[in-house]
Every structure is written in C-alpha cells, then in structure tokens.
Amino acid sequence: MALLHVNFFSNVLGMDTGLSIIMPEEKQEIGQIGVESVKQTDDLPVLWLLHGRSNDETMWARKTSLERYVGSMRLIVIMPSVSYSRYMNMAYGPRYYDYMTRELPVFCKKLLPKLSMKREKNYIGGLSMGGAGAMWIGLKNTDRYSRVCMLSTGGVPPLEGLWRKKTPGAMYLSLNNDVYGVEDVDTLEGTEYDILKLIRDTARTAREYPKVYHAxxxxxxxYPVAMAIKETFESIPGNPFEYEYHEGSGKHEWGFWDTWIEEYLKTLPEAE
Known part of the structure; x- marks a missing residue:
C-alpha cells in the first residue's frame, strides 16, 4: 500500500491541517499481498477512519496493522485530523463538521480522482471520539454513507455521566464547553446533540439507512455507554440499520482497536 501524508490549508477551518491516506497498490513487499490491478478508471471505495480525543491523523497507521490489513483490498482509507472537536461545529472553535462533510470530500476527490463519491462505496468509522463522530456524521448524512463503524464510543451526550466522574474544574469540562457551549453535556438530553435522539429520529425519517457495526x-x-446505544438501536422495530454489536476482552486501548478494525474490515464488500 502507498501511505501518504498530506498537509493543506482548510478554508473552512481557517488553518493548515493534515491527512493520512492509504492507497491500494498492485505490488507489495515480501509477505504482503497487493490488489489484482489498479486501473486509471477505477472508482475506488473509501473508508473515512476517524481518530480519538488524544490522537491525530497518524495514529491509526502508527498504532495498528491497518496498512497490512487493507493490503489486498481495493479500498482507500482516509484519516483526517480534527483536534478535540468531537467532529462538531464547535461553539468556541472551528467548524469541523462542515469541514468533514463539505470541504474534505471535495478536496480528497480532487487529490484522488479514483475516489468514489457513491453512497454505496463510502464508509465511515472510528474509535472512541472518532466512533461517536462516525455515528454523528453517518446518521446525519445517510444519503452519503452506506456503513458506519464505532469502536469504544464513550464521549457522547447525554451519556457521559454513566462513566465520567464529574469533578469541578476538570479539564474535560472546559473542553466540553468549547465544543458544546456547556460543561455538563448530560444537560443536552433531548437537544440536537443527544445521540440517542439522533438514532431514533434517523430511524423515523431517513429514506435509506447505513449498516451500523458496533464493538x-x-x-x-x-461500557455502560455502549449498552445504552445498543439498547436504543435494538429497540427500533425491524432493525433498519442492520445493527450488529460485538464485544470482547479489552479496555480503552490500541490492542482492542487493532483487533476490531481488522474484524470490521472483514465485513466490507471489498474483503469478499
């Protein structure tokens, strides 16, 4: 695979930012199988793979064997950097949601002409904050993403109280205020930021649904946050999201994410 590091100026963010990109290649090093062929006219599927709170665009490639896992897949993997934005238009900060959904796809299509813009060939996933971001973006744009993957999702309103110790003055309170305009995000229950409300509303109003994979x-x-999300998806009649939940031994760490990103990749059409 070709591993690209891209830096460019984002007009939406008003600053320079970075991307890591994995591109399929026909020939690989010893012990690595490449794709059968890469043609100039290819319309290649893309996985938008999102990082967690303390990460950046390089972490998936640095901390997992992602490049090896996708070596034989006809798949582009794009890993953006969004700081601690939760992939939102921040109350006191840049408009990262607009960047992710408007500017970045257009920029990447110009950079990578083989990248598909078709819904059925666009997938979005991530770990921790990135898992929540993938769910947030994927469910709000069901016409653009056919699959959503969330690993170890935790920081989502109004569920943080299920696991965080609400210590006055803690750093996360200030960070939450930057993102949402409030320190205690559990007060956002019933608002546009309520992830459970988003799931139910999307189930009721969407014309098409992404497949949702949760580990x-x-x-x-x-873990209690995962259970609340799982319960909400499983309460929807007919399972329109084709929701599937998985769990295994592991904490909030790269060993778990390395295992489960490999498992998730096996579910994609390109792995067949």
Whole structure:
C-alpha cells in the first residue's frame, strides 16, 4: 500500500491541517499481498477512519496493522485530523463538521480522482471520539454513507455521566464547553446533540439507512455507554440499520482497536 501524508490549508477551518491516506497498490513487499490491478478508471471505495480525543491523523497507521490489513483490498482509507472537536461545529472553535462533510470530500476527490463519491462505496468509522463522530456524521448524512463503524464510543451526550466522574474544574469540562457551549453535556438530553435522539429520529425519517457495526471492550470504563446505544438501536422495530454489536476482552486501548478494525474490515464488500 502507498501511505501518504498530506498537509493543506482548510478554508473552512481557517488553518493548515493534515491527512493520512492509504492507497491500494498492485505490488507489495515480501509477505504482503497487493490488489489484482489498479486501473486509471477505477472508482475506488473509501473508508473515512476517524481518530480519538488524544490522537491525530497518524495514529491509526502508527498504532495498528491497518496498512497490512487493507493490503489486498481495493479500498482507500482516509484519516483526517480534527483536534478535540468531537467532529462538531464547535461553539468556541472551528467548524469541523462542515469541514468533514463539505470541504474534505471535495478536496480528497480532487487529490484522488479514483475516489468514489457513491453512497454505496463510502464508509465511515472510528474509535472512541472518532466512533461517536462516525455515528454523528453517518446518521446525519445517510444519503452519503452506506456503513458506519464505532469502536469504544464513550464521549457522547447525554451519556457521559454513566462513566465520567464529574469533578469541578476538570479539564474535560472546559473542553466540553468549547465544543458544546456547556460543561455538563448530560444537560443536552433531548437537544440536537443527544445521540440517542439522533438514532431514533434517523430511524423515523431517513429514506435509506447505513449498516451500523458496533464493538466495545468488556473492561472499558465506557461500557455502560455502549449498552445504552445498543439498547436504543435494538429497540427500533425491524432493525433498519442492520445493527450488529460485538464485544470482547479489552479496555480503552490500541490492542482492542487493532483487533476490531481488522474484524470490521472483514465485513466490507471489498474483503469478499
């Protein structure tokens, strides 16, 4: 695979930002199988893979064997950097949701002409904050993403009280205020930021639904959040999201994410 590092100026963010990109190649190093062929006219599927709160665009490639896992897949993987924005238009900060959904796809299509813009060939996933971001973006744009993957999701309103100790003056209170305009995000229940409300509203109003894949570590302190999300998806009649939940031994750490990103990739059409 070709691993690209891209830096460019974002007009939406008003600053320079970075991307890591994995591109399929026909020939690989010893012990690695490439794709059968890469043609100039290819319309290649893309996985938008999102990082967690303390990460950046390089972490998926640095901390997992992602490049090896996708070596034989006809798949582009794009990993953006969004700081601690939760992939939102921040109350006191840049408009990262607009960047992710408007500017970035257009920029990447110009950079990578083989990248598909078709819904059925666009997938979005992530870990921790990135898992929540994938769900947030994927469910609000069901006409653009056919699959959503969330691993170890925890930091979502109004569920943080299920695992966080609300210590006055803690750093996360200030960060939450930057993102949402409030310190205690559990007060956002019933608002546009309520992830459970988003799931139910999308189930009721969407014309088409992304497949949702959810995995959580059994020893993860955020496990109660996963259970609340799982219960909400499973309460929807007919399972329109084709929701599937998985769990295994593991905490909030890279060993778990390395295992489960490989498992998720096996569910994609490109792995068949």
């Amino acid at each position: 959580m570590g059994q020893q993860d302190i955020r």
